[in-house]
Amino acid sequence: MTQEEIIDKKRKVDDNLDKKEKKKLKKDKKDKKDKKDKKDKKDKKEKKEKKEKKSENEEETVNATSNETPVVDAGEIEKFLKENEVIIEGGKTLNINPIINFNELTKLNKTILKELNKYPKPTPIQSASWPYLLKGKDVIGIAETGSGKTVAFGVPALNKLTQENSDNKNIKVLIISPTRELAMQIYDNLNTLSANCDKINVCCLYGGVPKDNQRRELKKSQIVVATPGRLIDLIEEGSCNLNNVDYLVLDEADRMLEKGFEEDIKKIISETSKINRQTLMFTATWPKEVRDLANSFMQKDFIKISIGGNRDELTANKRIKQIVEVVDNFKKEKKLLDLLRKYDNSEDKILIFALYKKEASRVERNLKYSGYKVAAIHGDLSQQQRTQALNEFKSGKSNLLLATDVAARGLDIPNVKVVINLTFPLTVEDYVHRIGRTGRAGKTGIAHTLFTEQEKHLAGALVNVLNGANQPVPEDLIKFGTHTKKKEHSAYGAFYKDIDMNKNQKRSLLINS
Numbered sequence: 447m448t449q450e451e452i453i454d455k456k457r458k459v460d461d462n463l464d465k466k467e468k469k470k471l472k473k474d475k476k477d478k479k480d481k482k483d484k485k486d487k488k489d490k491k492e493k494k495e496k497k498e499k500k501s502e503n504e505e506e507t508v509n510a511t512s513n514e515t516p517v518v519d520a521g522e523i524e525k526f527l528k529e530n531e532v533i534i535e536g537g538k539t540l541n542i543n544p545i546i547n548f549n550e551l552t553k554l555n556k557t558i559l560k561e562l563n564k565y566p567k568p569t570p571i572q573s574a575s576w577p578y579l580l581k582g583k584d585v586i587g588i589a590e591t592g593s594g595k596t597v598a599f600g601v602p603a604l605n606k607l608t609q610e611n612s613d614n615k616n617i618k619v620l621i622i623s624p625t626r627e628l629a630m631q632i633y634d635n636l637n638t639l640s641a642n643c644d645k646i647n648v649c650c651l652y653g654g655v656p657k658d659n660q661r662r663e664l665k666k667s668q669i670v671v672a673t674p675g676r677l678i679d680l681i682e683e684g685s686c687n688l689n690n691v692d693y694l695v696l697d698e699a700d701r702m703l704e705k706g707f708e709e710d711i712k713k714i715i716s717e718t719s720k721i722n723r724q725t726l727m728f729t730a731t732w733p734k735e736v737r738d739l740a741n742s743f744m745q746k747d748f749i750k751i752s753i754g755g756n757r758d759e760l761t762a763n764k765r766i767k768q769i770v771e772v773v774d775n776f777k778k779e780k781k782l783l784d785l786l787r788k789y790d791n792s793e794d795k796i797l798i799f800a801l802y803k804k805e806a807s808r809v810e811r812n813l814k815y816s817g818y819k820v821a822a823i824h825g826d827l828s829q830q831q832r833t834q835a836l837n838e839f840k841s842g843k844s845n846l847l848l849a850t851d852v853a854a855r856g857l858d859i860p861n862v863k864v865v866i867n868l869t870f871p872l873t874v875e876d877y878v879h880r881i882g883r884t885g886r887a888g889k890t891g892i893a894h895t896l897f898t899e900q901e902k903h904l905a906g907a908l909v910n911v912l913n914g915a916n917q918p919v920p921e922d923l924i925k926f927g928t929h930t931k932k933k934e935h936s937a938y939g940a941f942y943k944d945i946d947m948n949k950n951q952k953r954s955l956l957i958n959s
C-alpha cells in the first residue's frame with residue numbers, strides 16, 4: 447500500500463467514525479428532546495390539575511365566606527336577581543350567590559354584624575357585591591342613589607382589618623371622596639360600623655382646616671378617608687405613606703375619574719401597594735367616558751355589578767317624582783318663591799341647587815330678605831361655615847339649604863322631601879346625583895327642575911332619564927330636540943362650577959377639596 451493509499455484509507459475510516467459520531471449525537475439529542483417534551487407535558491398536566499384544584503378551593507372559600515350554611519334556596523336567589531335586575535359581568539361569576547340575609551354572613555366579625563343588624567336586610571348592592579368583595583375581588587358597583595353603597599364597600603374593608611388582627615399602624619384602607627362633606631360622612635359611617643372593633647382607627651383628611659390634627663390621626667390609623675387635594679399635600683410633605691394600602695375605594699368613582707381629578711387620582715393610586723391591591727369603584731352613574739381609565743386601575747378579572755338593569759344607561763332613582771318645567775331664565779327666581787310656597791311646610795327639608803357660587807350667595811340673600819330661614823353651602827364659604835350650614839340643615843334648625851354641586855353627590859341627609867333645581871347642572875349625570883338627595887333608602891321624594899333654553903343641549907339626555915324612570919316629559923322640553931350632545935371628558939361638574947374663574951383650575955380644585 448502506498449503512502450497515499452494509507453492516508454486515503456485513514457480518511458475514510460475517520461469519515462465513517464465522524465458519521466457514526468454524528469448519528470450518535472443526533473440520537474442523543476433526539477432522546478434528550480423527547481425526554482424534555484415528556485417532562486414538560488407532565489409538568490403542564492400537573493400545573494393544570496393544581497390550578498383546577500385551586501379554583502375549586504377558591505369556590506369553596508367563597509361559599510364558606512358567604513354561604514357556609516346555605517339558608518337561602520335557589521328559588522329565592524333567582525327571585526332576588528330578577529326583582530332587583532342584578533347584572534354581574536366579568537371574572538369568574540359562577541357559583542357565587544348573593545347574600546340575601548345578614549345571617550348568611552357567618553364568618554363576618556360579630557361586632558360588625560351586630561351593627562349591621564340595625565337594618566332589616568342587606569340592600570341589593572350589598573347583597574350582590576359582598577361575596578366578591580369578601581373574596582378579595584376588584585369590583586365596580588353601580589346602584590341608584592341612596593342604596594347603601596357606603597356600607598357595601600365599608601363592611602368588607604373593616605372585616606379584612608379585623609381578620610388581619612394585628613397592631614399594625616400602617617394605612618391599609620384608603621377611601622377617596624370628591625368632597626369634604628362626603629369624606630366626613632363616610633368617616634362617620636365607618637366609625638359607627640367599627641365602634642366596637644378594637645384597634646381599628648379611621649381618620650379623615652380634607653382641605654380647609656389645619657393639618658396638625660390630621661397628621662396626628664394619620665399616625666394611628668389603618669383606614670383613611672380623604673379628598674384628593676389634602677391627601678396629596680400630606681403625601682408630598684411626607685406625613686402620609688400609602689405603600690401598604692391594599693384596599694382602595696373610589697367613591698363617586700366617575701366623578702373621581704373626570705379630567706379635573708384624573709391626574710391626582712393617578713398619582714394617589716401610584717402610591718398604593720402594587721401587590722394584591724383590591725380596587726373598588728362605586729357610583730350611581732357610569733358614563734362611558736371614564737370606563738377605560740377605570741378599567742386600567744383594576745385587576746384583569748374584576749367584577750362589574752349593576753343593580754336596576756343596565757346602568758351603562760344613565761338611570762335615576764325611580765321612587766323620585768321628577769317634575770321639569772321649562773321657564774324663561776329671568777323668571778326663575780320668582781318661580782322659586784312660588785315653589786317654596788307650594789312645598790315649604792316647615793316640616794320637610796328642601797334642598798335648592800344653584801349652579802355658581804355667586805348665584806348661590808345672591809339667592810341666599812334674596813331668600814333671607816323674603817323671610818326664609820335658609821342655610822347655604824358652596825365653595826366661597828369657609829369650611830367652618832360649610833359644616834355649620836350642613837349641620838343646621840341636618841338637625842332641622844333650617845329646613846332650606848341652598849347649595850352648589852358640592853352637595854350634589856353622596857350626601858345622605860335624612861328627610862329631604864324636595865330637591866329644587868333652580869339652575870340646571872352642567873351634566874345630566876350631576877342632575878341624577880342632585881335629585882338623588884331625596885328618595886333615599888327606599889323612601890320617596892320630589893325633584894322639581896327649572897329648565898331654560900340655555901341648557902337646551904342637555905334636553906335630549908334629560909328626556910332619556912325622564913323616560914327611563916317613567917316620568918312625564920313636558921312638550922316644551924321635547925321642542926328643544928332630543929339630540930344628545932356628546933359629553934366631553936373634560937373639566938366640568940361640581941368643582942369646575944364652584945371655582946373662581948380668576949384662579950387657575952388646579953389651584954381651585956385643591957382649595958375646594
Ligand SMILES: Nc1ncnc2c1ncn2[C@@H]1O[C@H](COP(=O)(O)OP(=O)(O)OP(=O)(O)O)[C@@H](O)[C@H]1O
Pocket residue numbers: 565566567568569572589590591592593594595596597729730855856857858882886887
Ligand atoms: N341594609 C340597609 N338597609 C336599610 N338602609 C340602609 C342599609 N344600608 C345602608 N342604609 C342606609 O341607606 C342610606 C343611604 O346610604 P348611602 O349614603 O351609603 O347611599 P349611596 O348608595 O352611597 O348613595 P349616593 O349614590 O347618593 O352616594 C343611609 O342612610 C344608610 O344608613
